[in-house]
Amino acid sequence: MKPLLLLPLLLTTSAAFAQTKTTAETEAVQQIIRRFFDGMRRGDSATVRATLAPGAVFHTLATKNGQTQLRPENPSEFVKAVGTPHPEVWDERITFEKVLIDANLASVWTPYQFYRGSTFSHCGYNSFQLVKLTEGWRIAHVIDTRRKEPCR
Template identity: 65%
Template sequence: MNKSATSLLFVGLLATAVPVAKAQKAASEAEAVQQTVTAFFDGMRRGDSTAVRRTLAPAAVFHGFGGKPGQPPTLEIESINGFLKAVGTPHPAVWDERVTFERVLIDANLASVWAPYEFYLGSKFSHCGYDSFQLVKLADGWKIAHIIDTRRKEKCK
């Protein structure tokens, strides 16, 4: 093979390798984001507020969006410390939020997760909705900076 054909082959291989490497990095970052969200819910299921706290960025914010049937929805700010205290306080039934990762978007150190969920108290269905997570990549990995969710009892799977 002559020198110019070898050079063209090498350039062609590099051109195909770069997109593959970027796709692999994007997939591994998406997996890392999902692992953080999964760790949040695993900690919640175990009643382990310390494990849940490890998934949160400093100054994280929680919002809930919902309301009573027949009334306009309301946006509520939830206390992180109150949530963590509730998670860590023994309760009769396991808090089991089952999410499906519908979409994970990442740009540099910012990620957004869109995830439908069903919430169970033990084995009893409670409510459903969508979780929207905003995560940031800090020195120690992906952390949840914001959670907002919808909550309803009807029109669930």
């Protein structure tokens, strides 16, 4: 009878541990994405580059003449553009809607609004895929939607 009483205690303890670990991993994943956008706002290409996994891939979904197009974007060109002086701050404002983690893979869904300085440019959703490497979480793939409206 005593082993039956011990089982609920063990299950509760391991569930609490898993939740703590998940919370720490979720925060680590979110922190890398925040660092990516903080670097973009500061025009700091080194910070942005440090958030990316080797071989990272960028895509955007665009609509042209009523047709949806999948457009690849070059991460190296993006990083270079971030570090090239531009008159307005590139300010992508995100919220974390969903973070899913399994082992060394994370998937993150973030609605956003993008501003050039104080002027609204566009909005949409980002979908990030991150991998946990020796140095920590890194962005492996970003795909986003872009539109003027409707925004959240």
